[in-house]
Amino acid sequence: MATTTEQWVLVEMVQALYEAPAYHLILEGILILWIIRLLFSKTYKLQERSDLTVKEKEELIEEWQPEPLVPPISKDHPALNYNIVSGPPSHKIVVNGKECINFASFNFLGLLDNPRVKAAALASLKKYGVGTCGPRGFYGTFDVHLDLEDRLAKFMKTEEAIIYSYGFATIASAIPAYSKRGDIVFVDRAACFAIQKGLQASRSDIKLFEHNDMADLERLLKEQEIEDQKNPRKARVTRRFIVVEGLYMNTGTICPLPELVKLKYKYKARIFLEESLSFGVLGEHGRGVTEHFGINIDDIDLISANMENSLASIGGFCCGRSFVIDHQRLSGQGYCFSASLPPLLAAAAIEALNIMEENPGIFAVLKEKCKRIHKALQGISGLKVVGETLSPAFHLQLQESTGSRERDVKLLQEIVNQCMNRSIALTQARYLEKEEKCLPPPRSGTGESSIHNQGGGPGCPAIVCFRAWWPPHDT
């Protein structure tokens, strides 16, 4: 039954088709075709492919004009023409042909031309020659290096020390050896350039706190603590470091180490301390800022310093517990991938350490001189001394800025030149203005050190270095 009904319907449909008007059929036909087209065509139009032809590419290459490798430097750029020092940069220094009293080198202890140091270096030169011809790993480790590391560790009363062949590379390699991407570093705004570069190489998160402002540091640490509570899983693997300088190169101030140590334990952040200026200066035995404050050296995770100031040699070292320091022997880039320190420089540093250990009195003499000079410099009209009285680098800054950094720098240079005419060698503190993270106030007329005996005890060639420093525009 059902089939007959269906057949009947079919017949009826065919009949209807015959009877339908032609225009209707045509319309329906068009509609059907349209539907088919819609079904099988793409619903959107692809953009015209815009591949460049070879010729177009060649034209582009032809067209491209790079910037010059370096921009031209004007002939009177203040930093282009260096002072030329003839002869050794000791107590007396010959700058551009004029003999001056040297207030410009970091030779705090006067060890640069100490005959004992020279004799030790000479003996080493006669035994080992000059260069090491290899990195520490590949026959570049000399017995002198091991001795120096041993001596430094003993001197600083730490478990281990590691030496680098370049002062700048020391902290700049040490920081990225520990602090990696994702770790957090709290760093003082006034930190020196080597620290800045180390931080940059580490690619960690950097949090700057105001110079020597422990409240600000604690605020940042607290913020981080709150952040950590939100994401404890991440916090468990995020290392925290506090990087500070003992005696700030840029300001001549001392870091408040006891407070820092308290914060360290409270917030569980490790302290890296850069002591290039304070090593061999602060403390009864010249051990630096830890001795100055009487802090247990083990409370500081890593101390780094260069051997280019007080020790009057070349290179740098890190010291601390073996657990920390040993890691750098495979991870400190400046240690692994660089030729080791020429043995004669290591021998000079050992002898300088000997002298420091034998005459602990020199540090007291140095401090005495610092205080005296600091006081004497107070009265100069137009200039003020900033920084700690104990700092052997004095920062003189203009009492009133002229309003523009450039003019300030020029004025300071003028002062430096005038001093030079009167046979006193001072120098401007130099900065790469564009590169510094927080450019120190245009401190110019800087870094004067010298063997300024000032009637100091005989045989006490302690030196005072003072740095002239200028106020920022906004003060």
Next chain:
Amino acid sequence: MRPEPGGCCCRRPVRANGCVANGEVRNGYVRSSAAVSAAAAGQTQHMTQNGGLYKRPFNEAFEETPMLVAVLTYVGYGVLTLFGYLRDFLRHWRIEKCHHATEREEQKDFVSLYQDFENFYTRNLYMRIRDNWNRPICSVPGARVDIMERESRDYNWSFRYTGNTIKGVINMGSYNYLGFARNTGSCQEAAAKVLEEYGVGVCSTRQEIGNLDKHEELEKLVASFLGVEAAMAYGMGFATNSMNIPALVSKGCLILSDELNHASLVLGARLSGATIRVFKHNNMQSLEKLLKDAIVYGQPRTRRPWKKILILVEGIYSMEGSIVRLPEVIALKKKYKAYLYLDEAHSIGALGPTGRGVVDYFGLDPEDVDVMMGTFTKSFGASGGYIGGKKELIDYLRTHSHSAVYATSLSPPVVEQIITSMECIMGKDGTTLGKECIQQLAENTRYFRRRLKEMGFIIYGNEDSPVVPLMLYMPAKIGAFGREMLKRNVGVVVVGFPATPIIESRARFCLSAAHTKEILDTALKEIDEVGDLLQLKYSRHRLVPLLDRPFDETTYEETED
């Protein structure tokens, strides 16, 4: 160096041959590592097809790793790793004694200073053969050295010096290419004189008051030695790269860096803030493609054209012993208006008929290299580094180099050593000593390389390169080779991962003009013996040109055949 994520370059595989359509640069095929093993044989003919850019044959070859050796090497690492986990497990449960230093009690609740797996390799693999590195010496690093004997009673966790010295060990490890590491002679005397006059330190930076007359003298000499307008010297070779590259390029610039560049170049490039792209080692197709794409497509995201493009290459690559294809690099650099930074740390003094490095070796014009960088550590037996180039470049660096502003200048006696040794090489001291040294080194290099090849070792690199890597492959053979050689009074450098790809562990010899024929013959005899003992003679004398070497595919672009 890893590729920049989201680089503008298309991901489509590119027909390598298509890249060399300019007709200038044509030196073989690039193919993926998988294809290499299939078609290794019979590729040697590409070795010297260089389109007439080269004045001398450029014979650089890398024999393919035999399949069986590769498999065994991986198995070796697998076993070591398994045992490493086992030992770590035992240490964790205090069944095995822990030798390594531990965290202070007070700081146990701090976030761990090291990630656990970070030191796995050091603890379980490196520590087993640690005695092969950092061997302390107590003499001049000349042709023979005295090594301090040390022993370990706790499997290399700590060393004790016995107080004896192993005397007269043949030194195949130091970079003393021209033999200037000496404690007698004119260089040493001159350095001693300067030392007595100036002392050792400087206690200031170049820009402040540490610019001694000696430094100026040195820089003039370096400029005339290199044949460039001006030069500047720095206190450390590593820092010369890492502190000057950031002065030259910055954000918006592109750095094209060879994948095997030294850590200092990598660090400098990173610190500069420029975009870094990596081309395959010494592979000109890869370099050209990157150059072309960089100019055509501009910076990713912003689509601005690059401010400038800097190519970073080394003269001699210290782990491969290969020499940069400088004529081709210069042709490409000119064609695409890029700048060239050439690091001659190992090649200065060691290559070229007059010892002026790789530029001299190929007979090219130093003007064509924008930044000539090198170190004084190796051939000159001193320390420090230099940059030479046009006067504008050096003036700029004098005002903007990080090193000139913030770092202590070179020690005067070291400067004097460089001056006297460089004058000797230039013949300015009135002797032919320098020239003889250069010839001696070239002869030693060819002789030593030829003999090793004849013995059946797999040797990498260029036939004129004084850096000679001998392939060891298996991790166990690294330690064994180093120890066996020292037993036979030859000091060699052995290197493994991470300094090399994981399966390409090797020993490295650095030749020196100070090596006499007897010394080399003795060394070769011992190497031969140890080679038989450890079955190191893998060579089947099938050379694969440099371009077809298999690499870890970490590079920027994949290419197919």
